[in-house]
Amino acid sequence: MDAVETFPKRSQSKWMPVRRKRARQSKNLEPCSIAERADPAPALATPRVDVTASRSIGRRILDRAARSGGFRIGALLLAGLVLAAALYPELSGIDPAMRDIRARLLPPLFLGDKWSWAHPLGTDQIGRDMLVRCLVGLRYSLLIGVASVAVTVVIGCALGTVAGYFGGRTDTVIMRITDAQLSIPMIILAIAVLGADRPTIPAIILVLGLSNWPVYARVMRSVVMAERGREYVRAAQVSGATHPRILLTLLVPLLVPPLLFTSVLDVARMMIFESTLGFLGLGVQPPTPTFGSIIADGRKYLLNAWWIATMPGVFLCLTLTSINLIGAAFERARNSIHGGA
Amino acid sequence: MDPVLSVRDLSVALTLPGRERTILDAIGFDVAPREIVGVVGASGAGKTVLSRAVVNWIAAPLAIRSGHVSFRGTDLLGLPPRAMRRLRRDIAYVGADPMGALDPTLPVGRQIVEKLRAVMPDVSRREAQARVIALLDAVRIPSATARFHDYPSQFSGGMMQRALIVDAMVSNPALLVADNVTQPLDVTVAAQVIRLMRELTERFETAILFVSSSLPVAREAASRTLVIDQGRLVEEQPTEALIAAPRHAYTRELVAQIPVIWGERPSLPAVPRAAGARPTDAIISLRDVSQTYRVKRRGSFAATSELRAVRNVTFDIVKGDSFAVVGESGCGKSTLMRLLSRLERPSAGQVLCEGRDIARLSGAELLGFRRKLQLVLQDPFNSLPPRTGIGAMLEAPLRIHGWRDPRKIRERVRAVMDDVGLPVALYDELPLGLSAGQRQRINVARAMVLEPEILLMDETLSALDQTEQFKLLALFEKLQRAHGLTYIYISHDLAMVRKACNRIAVMYLGEVVELADNERLFFDPGHPYTRALLSAMPALEARRFRPEDCLMEGEPPSPIDLPQGCAFRSRCPQAFEACLHHPPFLTVRGARDLAACHRVPGAGAALLAGAA
Numbered sequence: 001m002d003a004v005e006t007f008p009k010r011s012q013s014k015w016m017p018v019r020r021k022r023a024r025q026s027k028n029l030e031p032c033s034i035a036e037r038a039d040p041a042p043a044l045a046t047p048r049v050d051v052t053a054s055r056s057i058g059r060r061i062l063d064r065a066a067r068s069g070g071f072r073i074g075a076l077l078l079a080g081l082v083l084a085a086a087l088y089p090e091l092s093g094i095d096p097a098m099r100d101i102r103a104r105l106l107p108p109l110f111l112g113d114k115w116s117w118a119h120p121l122g123t124d125q126i127g128r129d130m131l132v133r134c135l136v137g138l139r140y141s142l143l144i145g146v147a148s149v150a151v152t153v154v155i156g157c158a159l160g161t162v163a164g165y166f167g168g169r170t171d172t173v174i175m176r177i178t179d180a181q182l183s184i185p186m187i188i189l190a191i192a193v194l195g196a197d198r199p200t201i202p203a204i205i206l207v208l209g210l211s212n213w214p215v216y217a218r219v220m221r222s223v224v225m226a227e228r229g230r231e232y233v234r235a236a237q238v239s240g241a242t243h244p245r246i247l248l249t250l251l252v253p254l255l256v257p258p259l260l261f262t263s264v265l266d267v268a269r270m271m272i273f274e275s276t277l278g279f280l281g282l283g284v285q286p287p288t289p290t291f292g293s294i295i296a297d298g299r300k301y302l303l304n305a306w307w308i309a310t311m312p313g314v315f316l317c318l319t320l321t322s323i324n325l326i327g328a329a330f331e332r333a334r335n336s337i338h339g340g341a
Numbered sequence: 342m343d344p345v346l347s348v349r350d351l352s353v354a355l356t357l358p359g360r361e362r363t364i365l366d367a368i369g370f371d372v373a374p375r376e377i378v379g380v381v382g383a384s385g386a387g388k389t390v391l392s393r394a395v396v397n398w399i400a401a402p403l404a405i406r407s408g409h410v411s412f413r414g415t416d417l418l419g420l421p422p423r424a425m426r427r428l429r430r431d432i433a434y435v436g437a438d439p440m441g442a443l444d445p446t447l448p449v450g451r452q453i454v455e456k457l458r459a460v461m462p463d464v465s466r467r468e469a470q471a472r473v474i475a476l477l478d479a480v481r482i483p484s485a486t487a488r489f490h491d492y493p494s495q496f497s498g499g500m501m502q503r504a505l506i507v508d509a510m511v512s513n514p515a516l517l518v519a520d521n522v523t524q525p526l527d528v529t530v531a532a533q534v535i536r537l538m539r540e541l542t543e544r545f546e547t548a549i550l551f552v553s554s555s556l557p558v559a560r561e562a563a564s565r566t567l568v569i570d571q572g573r574l575v576e577e578q579p580t581e582a583l584i585a586a587p588r589h590a591y592t593r594e595l596v597a598q599i600p601v602i603w604g605e606r607p608s609l610p611a612v613p614r615a616a617g618a619r620p621t622d623a624i625i626s627l628r629d630v631s632q633t634y635r636v637k638r639r640g641s642f643a644a645t646s647e648l649r650a651v652r653n654v655t656f657d658i659v660k661g662d663s664f665a666v667v668g669e670s671g672c673g674k675s676t677l678m679r680l681l682s683r684l685e686r687p688s689a690g691q692v693l694c695e696g697r698d699i700a701r702l703s704g705a706e707l708l709g710f711r712r713k714l715q716l717v718l719q720d721p722f723n724s725l726p727p728r729t730g731i732g733a734m735l736e737a738p739l740r741i742h743g744w745r746d747p748r749k750i751r752e753r754v755r756a757v758m759d760d761v762g763l764p765v766a767l768y769d770e771l772p773l774g775l776s777a778g779q780r781q782r783i784n785v786a787r788a789m790v791l792e793p794e795i796l797l798m799d800e801t802l803s804a805l806d807q808t809e810q811f812k813l814l815a816l817f818e819k820l821q822r823a824h825g826l827t828y829i830y831i832s833h834d835l836a837m838v839r840k841a842c843n844r845i846a847v848m849y850l851g852e853v854v855e856l857a858d859n860e861r862l863f864f865d866p867g868h869p870y871t872r873a874l875l876s877a878m879p880a881l882e883a884r885r886f887r888p889e890d891c892l893m894e895g896e897p898p899s900p901i902d903l904p905q906g907c908a909f910r911s912r913c914p915q916a917f918e919a920c921l922h923h924p925p926f927l928t929v930r931g932a933r934d935l936a937a938c939h940r941v942p943g944a945g946a947a948l949l950a951g952a953a
Contacts, residue, residue: 231724240711
């Protein structure tokens with residue numbers, strides 16, 4: 001941790017010249033198309049007033065991402081899953097908690113000999129429809145995963161940015177709070193908070209969100225510290241920008257996107273944590289199905305009814321794959337546009 | 342005499358997937374023993390690639406296409422690495438980036454010993470250490486034995502460059518390749534380094550290939566100069582002949598662009614004084630401004646010392662002036678810039694803008710001041726946010742100052758881009774792949790977009806090569822005429838200042854030591870430090886001041902423990918008794934000029950009055 005903290009300071013004084021030199025060199029070696037177009041600086045050429053042809057940078061990133069195959073597959077998959085989770089349980093009219101002892105432990109379609117069209121993914125030990133239960137579970141998992149990561153990112157980035165930008169006493173106070181938070185294990189926090197009261201969904205989101213932000217705060221602080229000393233920040237100050245404006249319009253748009261791509265992975269982690277809590281009985285309470293409780297229930301039947309414990313896993317896998325595909329496509333598009341393509 | 346180095350028909354290409362670009366095209370030249378050969382060219386001409394090819398240090402994506410580099414008859418380019426390593430003791434290389442060349446975690450002396458023992462394994466450690474200390478002494482690093490154990494961070498830039506020269510010279514090489522060694526150094530230190538290199542050729546019989554982007558610097562060092570333009574060797578002549586009678590068109594242009602300092606009076610910028618404005622109408626006045634920082638004392642836990650970066654500075658800048666603040670690194674220029682632009686408030690004294698103390702401004706008034714004074718920054722690569730479109734960059738200041746109508750904002754930004762010579766087509770582009778000059782134009786546009794009255798140029802031109810500087814200076818002149826701007830240049834480049842400014846303040850260790858009009862300062866400087874700067878300035882013409890008379894060895898003392906008396910006395914060849922005890926005050930010379938030296942007539946009287 002110490003290394004992480006001291007690194008940006010040193011990198012500024014010692015490494016910057018090297019980096020700058022490299023930038024200059026690469027410029028020398030391959031003058032890019034823009035430079036060639038612009039170099040003669042035809043100041044007197046009639047200024048074109050119509051530049052609607054060129055598109056804004058955000059727009060270009062979106063377009064480039066949308067053109068990639070991975071993005072399309074991911075988007076289709078995610079859209080399908082989200083639509084199914086949103087609509088199917090209501091449209092099909094099947095209650096995820098409805099028992100049907102006669103149809104218990106039915107296998108998924110075309111497997112074994114007792115499958116039925118009424119239950120495409122089979123049923124569990126008391127005859128509840130697996131498809132509906134998985135889709136309802138997906139709703140809660142997605143909600144909890146995305147919302148708790150959002151809480152984490154917002155708290156972590158806000159505190160880290162403020163600490164890194166203002167430095168000094170602000171930095172010390174915020175970082176000590178971060179250290180304190182880091183020293184509390186997530187499970188202990190969860191048991192303390194969720195065990196004291198009935199675990200509701202907002203409470204679960206808060207617990208998961210609050211237990212993970214220190215990592216973001218530290219990363220954000222170190223990049224902001226490195227960036228704060230750069231000259232363009234000074235230029236913004238001289239042009240009259242206030243500190244909040246510099247933070248929100250200059251630094252955050254520059255530094256947060258790379259962090260967001262890694263936070264996609266955290267969505268998966270949060271879904272798994274939620275399952276863990278469910279497994280411990282501290283998650284969403286039955287009869288509401290979540291991935292954690294379905295897996296916990298299906299564990300006992302793993303040998304003769306493997307689908308009960310695996311189906312939530314399959315859904316989890318599909319969801320995360322699609323989110324990752326989309327995230328990766330965006331990341332690539334952003335890098336290639338910002339890299340001069 | 343056989344040449345030490347002979348390069349024949351050398352071509353190097355940059356190979357990228359799908360295309361290939363020639364960097365060096367059929368270069369050929371010789372270097373005789375004990376000769377210093379200069380290599381001059383614009384940035385991007387292939388100088389660095391050439392200096393690397395000569396030491397057999399060409400790596401992918403660069404590739405050698407043809408030619409030989411023979412060193413005492415052996416062709417280097419075909420040598421296997423093992424044989425090359427043995428030759429490294431005879432061929433040394435010094436680069437432009439001394440910070441990057443030394444390992445920050447090892448003492449400087451140990452690194453040099455390590456290199457010496459790598460190329461000459463038969464030297465014992467003790468012997469090597471003695472030799473390194475002797476050489477550190479020879480390049481005039483003060484108290485070399487103690488410095489041997491210091492870390493690179495404890496060295497100043499000039500000392501680090503000297504240490505690297507020791508690193509190169511320690512094995513008594515027959516050839517030293519010096520790639521832009523003086524570029525990161527101040528003029529007085531650069532002059533010392535060049536003098537040192539000339540001495541070394543005599544003492545150690547080393548030949549030097551002296552690569553530089555500046556013709557005046559190469560002239561200081563080299564007896565013969567090669568001119569490279571876009572990878573081709575366009576001219577080779579003895580340096581004096583090259584400057585007197587350049588044959589190739591490119592060289593002629595290069596020579597013509599070097600500003601004339603003392604020769605014919607260069608066309609000074611016409612000061613566009615508004616009719617009726619008296620020259621006493623100060624737009625910015627500094628009143629006894631000081632800035633003190635507290636820095637942690639090295640080797641202590643919580644003790645701090647005072648670093649007095651700017652000390653009691655007083656001057657006025659008149660509307661329409663091109664005012665320059667010159668001085669070497671560490672003299673307080675940048676602190677002064679931060680005070681003028683109100684990035685910081687002075688710890689004592691006042692900065693007045695049209696009579697109002699800017700430290701007291703806040704809210705709307707501060708915003709008004711910001712609109713009046715804008716800053717153009719130094720580093721074209723660092724000063725633009727890397728992932729913002731150029732149009733958005735230029736729009737930001739307008740939005741800060743309350744512009745809301747997107748159409749008006751766009752129009753204003755386009756007008757400014759047109760003003761500074763940026764193609765409007767760049768509006769939605771990122772600043773990638775733009776040349777340093779183009780980036781600097783964006784910087785100027787960002788400052789100009791608010792229609793300021795004062796532009797503060799913080800070393801704006803020092804990152805650019807001669808040709809770009811030339812173009813931008815013309816642009817500044819045009820903008821000044823069109824908008825009636827006042828410029829404040831903060832610079833270490835006296836040649837540029839001579840060309841562009843009408844009034845000049847010279848700073849040394851946080852103090853203004855001389856304040857004078859352009860003509861007077863260059864022809865009749867009142868302070869020995871100004872004379873030293875002028876003598877060290879690389880130029881193409883006969884000097885008015887000889888460095889031998891004006892410049893003593895050494896570097897400025899640390900601003901943490903300032904010496905008693907005159908701050909410059911440790912380097913001043915004319916220091917006498919009074920300088921030891923009494924700091925000199927700015928004394929009037931003539932109508933408008935001031936200098937802080939006991940040698941100025943009248944200064945003694947003030948001193949006596951003070952003593953009495």
